Each structure stands twice: as C-alpha cells, then as structure tokens.
Amino acid sequence: MDKVWERLQPGRREQVRQPQEAREAMEQHVAISGVPSGTTPGPEPAVDAGVASYTSPEIRRVLANMRVLVALFAAVEVSSLSSSLSATGRVGAMAYAVLGYAAYAGWLCWIEFRGDRLLWPRLTAWVDVAWILVFAWLAAMHSSLLMLLFFPVLFAAVSFGFLSGLLVSLIAAALTAAQVMVRVQDGVAALPEAMLPPVLILVFGPVVAALACVGMRINEQMTIAERLLALLDPRLGVARMADTLLRTLAPRFAADRGWLLIWLPGSEARLFRVGADGACAELHGELRATLIDALGRLPATVAAAHQRTARPRRWCFAAHVGLELARRRASGAARVPMQQLAELLEARSLLALPICRRSPHPNWLVLDSRRRRYRSRDLELLSAVMDPLGPLIENAGLLECLADEAMATERARIGRDLHDTAIQPYLGLKYGIEALARKAAPDNPLRADILTLQEVTVGELHSLRELVSGMRSGTSAADNALAPALQRQASRFTELFGLDVVVRCDAGLSIGRRLAAAIFPIVGEALTNIRRHTGATAAQIIVHDHPQTCELQIRNAHDPAAAPAAFMPRSIAERVHALHGSVRVELQQAGFTDLIISIPKGPAARASAP
Structure with missing residues (x-):
C-alpha cells in the first residue's frame, strides 16, 4: 500500500484522505447540476x-x-x-x-x-x-x-x-x-x-x-480540455472516467465508435467501448483479448490515422498518416499494425492515440468514423487535449488500487474478528447438538429432528468458515463460490420448509466472492417471500453468467386462472439498486412468476458489495 501511495502524483494525495466523504460530495454536486446521482452526463450531440x-x-x-x-x-x-x-x-x-x-x-x-x-x-x-x-x-x-x-x-x-x-x-x-x-x-x-x-x-x-x-x-482544444477537466474526477474510478472521456470525445470528433484501453502498472488491462448510441460498456472475453493484442502491436510513441476504403482504387491519396509525438514529425512505423487493426474492427476511418506513455504498457484511445476522414490535424488536436488528462487516468487507477488494498485489509481484520466472535459460539452449539443426538435413543421421536438440526448447524458453520476464510485472505478473485452456496441454501429450504428448490447455473460460472456474498441474501429473501406469500411448493433458481453482468432468474408457479397482481419486492429492489443493478417481475401466461435480477460485475458493483 505504501508503494501505491508513493506513486500518487503531488496534489492528488489529499483526495484519498476521506474517500467516502469526497464521493458523497461529488454525488451531491452532480445531482445539483441536474444529473442524477450515479450517472454520467449524457453524450454531446454529434457534430458534423x-x-x-x-x-x-x-x-x-x-x-x-x-x-x-x-x-x-x-x-x-x-x-x-x-x-x-x-x-x-x-x-x-x-x-x-x-x-x-x-x-x-x-x-x-x-x-x-x-x-x-x-x-x-x-x-x-x-x-x-x-x-x-x-x-x-x-x-x-x-x-x-x-x-x-x-x-x-x-x-x-x-x-x-x-x-x-x-x-x-x-x-x-x-x-x-x-x-x-x-x-x-x-x-x-x-x-x-x-x-x-x-x-x-x-x-x-x-x-x-x-x-x-x-x-x-x-x-x-481549450474548450474540450476545460470541459473534460470539469467532468473528470479520479475519485470516481476508472470506469466513470472512461465513460466520460469516450462519451465526450466521440461526438466532438464525429466518431461512430470509440475504444479506450487503460492498462496501468500492477493491474489488469481494461478495455471500454462506446457505440453510436452513446452507451459505454467494459469489454470482456475473447474480443477484449483480441483487441488488446492488436493494440499492443502499435508503436508506443506514434499516433496514427488510417483510411480503409470499401474497394481498392487505382488513384488515391495516402491512406495512412502517422505522427511521432515526441518529435512532432511524420512517421510510418504504425502503418502495418494500423491496417491490421482497421481490418479487425472493419473501420472506415480509424484514429489511434497513445496516452499515459510513461507506463510500461501505453494506454490507447481509438476512434472510428464513417462520416469524417481523420487527418494529421486531428492527431495534433487530440494529442494536445489528452496530454494533461493522462495523469488523471493514472491517478484514478492508483486510487482504485489503494482503495482495493484498504478494503482487503479491512476485510481481513473483520474476518479475524468474526472467527473469534461468531465461529466459536457456533462450534459450541454444534457440540451441544451432537451431545444431544448421542443421548437420544434410536426410538426417540425427536431424534430425526435433532439430526436434521445438526446437519443444518454443520452446513451453516461450513458456510461461515468459508466466508471468514475469504475475508481473511483479503482477496476477491472470481471463483465458483456462488453455485455451492446456492445449492446448500436450496437444500436447507427443502429440508426445513418443504419448498423444493432447484438450482441451475451456467457452465463455468465465475463470480467474485464479494459479489457472491451480495447475491446470496437476495436469493434467500426471494425464497422466503415465495414460502410466505405464495402457495407454491417448488421454485427454480437459474443463474446466467454474461460477460458484464450476472443474471438471476427466480421462478415459482402460480394459478393461471388467478394470476397475482403486478408487484415489485421493495426490499430486494433496494438491495439490487445498491449494487447498480436492475430488477423486474414477469408474470408468465403459462402460470409462472419470474423475478429477474441483473447485477453488473464492474467496479461499482464490487465496491457496493459487503
């Protein structure tokens, strides 16, 4: 943590002294300015x-x-x-x-x-x-x-x-x-x-x-830079800064699509994309790896613009413009990798600019336009705009790294406290129930209930130990912790309440422990609502793993002739919205009620998770 703190640029260290208060102040400022809290300003109108x-x-x-x-x-x-x-x-x-x-x-x-x-x-x-x-x-x-x-x-x-x-x-x-x-x-x-x-x-x-x-x-140049400096704040995180940058620069340069690769020291590469509709999202999976590999072949000191025509022409102007940023002179070093990148993206007019060039891996801003032919003056203008913004991106990544390390340290401390205060009483309860089970004769009518209670206690103790182990390690890497936890929860509801719960998860489900810990009580509350407020005797939990979100579908049967009125579980909706997710209820004509929950896997959801 000390190494991360030392790498923070002077003048930015005071921004992390009170991160929670600063975030609340920023949210208030954004709300007063007319933009809802938790969102970014809308994209500027496209400019011819x-x-x-x-x-x-x-x-x-x-x-x-x-x-x-x-x-x-x-x-x-x-x-x-x-x-x-x-x-x-x-x-x-x-x-x-x-x-x-x-x-x-x-x-x-x-x-x-x-x-x-x-x-x-x-x-x-x-x-x-x-x-x-x-x-x-x-x-x-x-x-x-x-x-x-x-x-x-x-x-x-x-x-x-x-x-x-x-x-x-x-x-x-x-x-x-x-x-x-x-x-x-x-x-x-x-x-x-x-x-x-x-x-x-x-x-x-x-x-x-x-x-x-x-x-x-x-x-x-001054107008764009002033607007971006007014909107960007490293305390809001890398994802928010990438969203603001792409949604501001793409309309200014008549771009139909834009990509921003942020690859800071000590962290994984993150790739963001904005489309023609102004929606910005973080890319995952094979497409992300392919684009990062293609951008890695570009020279780190050369900005380039490449024109790709639909069909070859015999007479045409040069289709490639390169600018060596250090010496401000023309360069053709990026011609071949830019051509490959343009073919990969099927881009008509492509612009690529390295930013934060002091890092081992340069970050890249890429714009694609079908309405504008990018030239050397666009490279010079965009380079002049992004030069003062590079340190802000670096500071945002370093602040996130510092916050993650602080959270991991705090989670480890809480895990040690839980081990001493929560697991020990559970062990005493487990030993007491085991002693009671040994005293109960095989013909005792309460023996079956005692054994069931013993199994529930052992299962809860196992879940608590797993949670404490993850907190004490201070890690939040993605694993398969969610599926076994949901299976144990389904078995407990079946044994205790007679509600037959079936769990189905996508193959290769990989959810971080913090996000899984946030999803687990939501599913428990949904099953409790089914048991209390419906006459259903069975329920299904379906988990879909998407590149950017985790989708839960909790289904129970209802009488097709007397479908329930439209409703929204308020407590579940509040939990989901705190994770920056969405929730909806669908009443199927076939006699099923579906509660569909979508939670993002991004930093915002992880930061909100307990």
Missing part, C-alpha cells in the same frame, strides 16, 4: 466535421457583431468620401447600400440572439462579398473598402474551415480583378496601381484563413 465551428453559438454571435462593425466602417468611409461621391452622383446609392448591409447585419444579430439557425449558413460569406464589392464599385474602387473583403474570408474560415476561407479569398480576388479591368477599360483607373487590392487579397487571403483556423483549433 464540416460545420464544427458554426454549431458554436458564441462564435456565431461574435461573427454577427463583426458584421455590424463592417457596416459602421463602411458608413464612416461614405462620410469621408462624400465630396468625391457627390461629383459622380452616387451618394444616395452608396447610402442605401450601407443601410441595406447594416440591416442585413442587424438581422443576423437578431437571429443569433434568438438562437435560431439559418437555412443556408454557407451563403452568408458570399453575401458579404457581394455587398463589399457593391461598396467598392460605387466608391470607384476605393482601396480601403476593398480591404473589407478580408472579413468574409475570416468569416468563412472560422465557420467552415480553411478550404472555405481559401475559396472565398480566391473568388473575391477574381471578382475584384474583374471590376478593376472594367474600370481600366473605362479609363477611370490606371492598371498597375488599381491591381494592388486584388493582388493583396489573393496573397494575404489564404494567410488570414490559415491564421483563423489555427486560432479556432486552439480555441477548440
């Missing part, structure tokens, strides 16, 4: 890769306000050029043009203030270009008004990416050059001087678009 920035209300409001500033600048230019415009008789037309653009900018501000969406948002930048060219034409191609064309380039790049900004700059430069040539042919302007504005727009327009995209990328 082409309009990621446009979906931000803050960005749209800023751009609408900037259009108002453009209208004000045009009005100031009109007032300064009033003398020259009056000579050509264009003062009125220029004033109407400025007022029209101001009304257009005000309408956009009103739309954004109300939170409405435009029908064709990509047209706004082209409308800006048209208005500014009208200003310049009416002002006899005044250079200061032509410089306003940089604003539509900025608007398009911020809203829809670099390519949109580049297209606007090229077309704006071409239209400006066409206006200049018309003016030159009319003899109004001289060619070398008049061509300066379109050349400036052609040269510096792409620069403005590139700088705008860089700024938006930094802003997006």
Whole structure:
C-alpha cells in the first residue's frame, strides 16, 4: 500500500484522505447540476466535421457583431468620401447600400440572439462579398473598402474551415480583378496601381484563413480540455472516467465508435467501448483479448490515422498518416499494425492515440468514423487535449488500487474478528447438538429432528468458515463460490420448509466472492417471500453468467386462472439498486412468476458489495 501511495502524483494525495466523504460530495454536486446521482452526463450531440465551428453559438454571435462593425466602417468611409461621391452622383446609392448591409447585419444579430439557425449558413460569406464589392464599385474602387473583403474570408474560415476561407479569398480576388479591368477599360483607373487590392487579397487571403483556423483549433482544444477537466474526477474510478472521456470525445470528433484501453502498472488491462448510441460498456472475453493484442502491436510513441476504403482504387491519396509525438514529425512505423487493426474492427476511418506513455504498457484511445476522414490535424488536436488528462487516468487507477488494498485489509481484520466472535459460539452449539443426538435413543421421536438440526448447524458453520476464510485472505478473485452456496441454501429450504428448490447455473460460472456474498441474501429473501406469500411448493433458481453482468432468474408457479397482481419486492429492489443493478417481475401466461435480477460485475458493483 505504501508503494501505491508513493506513486500518487503531488496534489492528488489529499483526495484519498476521506474517500467516502469526497464521493458523497461529488454525488451531491452532480445531482445539483441536474444529473442524477450515479450517472454520467449524457453524450454531446454529434457534430458534423464540416460545420464544427458554426454549431458554436458564441462564435456565431461574435461573427454577427463583426458584421455590424463592417457596416459602421463602411458608413464612416461614405462620410469621408462624400465630396468625391457627390461629383459622380452616387451618394444616395452608396447610402442605401450601407443601410441595406447594416440591416442585413442587424438581422443576423437578431437571429443569433434568438438562437435560431439559418437555412443556408454557407451563403452568408458570399453575401458579404457581394455587398463589399457593391461598396467598392460605387466608391470607384476605393482601396480601403476593398480591404473589407478580408472579413468574409475570416468569416468563412472560422465557420467552415480553411478550404472555405481559401475559396472565398480566391473568388473575391477574381471578382475584384474583374471590376478593376472594367474600370481600366473605362479609363477611370490606371492598371498597375488599381491591381494592388486584388493582388493583396489573393496573397494575404489564404494567410488570414490559415491564421483563423489555427486560432479556432486552439480555441477548440481549450474548450474540450476545460470541459473534460470539469467532468473528470479520479475519485470516481476508472470506469466513470472512461465513460466520460469516450462519451465526450466521440461526438466532438464525429466518431461512430470509440475504444479506450487503460492498462496501468500492477493491474489488469481494461478495455471500454462506446457505440453510436452513446452507451459505454467494459469489454470482456475473447474480443477484449483480441483487441488488446492488436493494440499492443502499435508503436508506443506514434499516433496514427488510417483510411480503409470499401474497394481498392487505382488513384488515391495516402491512406495512412502517422505522427511521432515526441518529435512532432511524420512517421510510418504504425502503418502495418494500423491496417491490421482497421481490418479487425472493419473501420472506415480509424484514429489511434497513445496516452499515459510513461507506463510500461501505453494506454490507447481509438476512434472510428464513417462520416469524417481523420487527418494529421486531428492527431495534433487530440494529442494536445489528452496530454494533461493522462495523469488523471493514472491517478484514478492508483486510487482504485489503494482503495482495493484498504478494503482487503479491512476485510481481513473483520474476518479475524468474526472467527473469534461468531465461529466459536457456533462450534459450541454444534457440540451441544451432537451431545444431544448421542443421548437420544434410536426410538426417540425427536431424534430425526435433532439430526436434521445438526446437519443444518454443520452446513451453516461450513458456510461461515468459508466466508471468514475469504475475508481473511483479503482477496476477491472470481471463483465458483456462488453455485455451492446456492445449492446448500436450496437444500436447507427443502429440508426445513418443504419448498423444493432447484438450482441451475451456467457452465463455468465465475463470480467474485464479494459479489457472491451480495447475491446470496437476495436469493434467500426471494425464497422466503415465495414460502410466505405464495402457495407454491417448488421454485427454480437459474443463474446466467454474461460477460458484464450476472443474471438471476427466480421462478415459482402460480394459478393461471388467478394470476397475482403486478408487484415489485421493495426490499430486494433496494438491495439490487445498491449494487447498480436492475430488477423486474414477469408474470408468465403459462402460470409462472419470474423475478429477474441483473447485477453488473464492474467496479461499482464490487465496491457496493459487503
């Protein structure tokens, strides 16, 4: 335990001084924020890769306000050029043009203030270009008004990416050059001087678009990182952090599926998956082992994006992009393992990023999208977002390890106390009943009852010894402890109460001792309810072992002609919900009542188990 404590990063040790109080405080905070306790915030809505920035209300409001500033600048230019415009008789037309653009900018501000969406948002930048060219034409191609064309380039790049900004700059430069040539042919302007504005727009327009995209990328990185830092808390455990990470990052990067491999020193590898519906679950079994093996073949220092087309093409761009994270340069070291991973997952566009690279086994974040083609900028953005979050994942695993060791130590102490306080009285009771059985003659009518009581006492003593032995060992590894315990419980109900109980368990049932100890009293209470509240003389206990849950089905017969009313055993439901499970009652038409209980095998259930 001391070694685990020493590995905790500075500034995080105080989080484990009072884990129970901290967990309760966090649950209160989440509940106040509008999210039910014990759950994680829902996934963000999916974002189209082409309009990621446009979906931000803050960005749209800023751009609408900037259009108002453009209208004000045009009005100031009109007032300064009033003398020259009056000579050509264009003062009125220029004033109407400025007022029209101001009304257009005000309408956009009103739309954004109300939170409405435009029908064709990509047209706004082209409308800006048209208005500014009208200003310049009416002002006899005044250079200061032509410089306003940089604003539509900025608007398009911020809203829809670099390519949109580049297209606007090229077309704006071409239209400006066409206006200049018309003016030159009319003899109004001289060619070398008049061509300066379109050349400036052609040269510096792409620069403005590139700088705008860089700024938006930094802003997006800060936004994602701030949101994740606000949601993530190592005290809530690895599973909760993985759930939050996947459900937040997958919509942000238009991913249909996502996987997060967390493999910390001194613990087993854990693999989490999120689907297109936003549901996150921990993987088990053969699929987990196959994916971990495939991820283990990836280079630990290279992030990669791989494109897998449905059919081979003769002419295509490079289908693989690799980025060496330490030196920030291109690398092809992950080409072959990424291709194998993409074929295994049947992924169209796959992104893999190593995180927590200081560990012996790097953790991996993998995203798959059929709507977005991942590129090097996605690798850089995701790497910058995940770098400060890696220590949080490590601390969550170390805190869980520390909590497990503390629980094992406490269980061992309780086991020693139980051995001294509970088993010794049971031994005295057992010896007393054995002495009474020896005194009872074979023809004594109570001898059969005494022998039955002796068998029950021996069975209970055996169960108690098994429980204490498991607690004293401090382990909670999965074994077959549940099936024998249920068999003994069924035999006891049959002998004492005449209720014929049949137990059926899946082959290879493997349930941890702590979870088995939590399930055992639930089954006992269900059998007691059948004995007390029904006329059934038989019951069945069916245990199904699923990869992520343990499902119990407790069945008893009822009269098909007089089926009982719908009900829910409150005490059992409270026990199951404390284990983060679910319970339901099904009244079958064939004359059976099924109590179906599903309990997860994850850390939440184990932490809640006694």
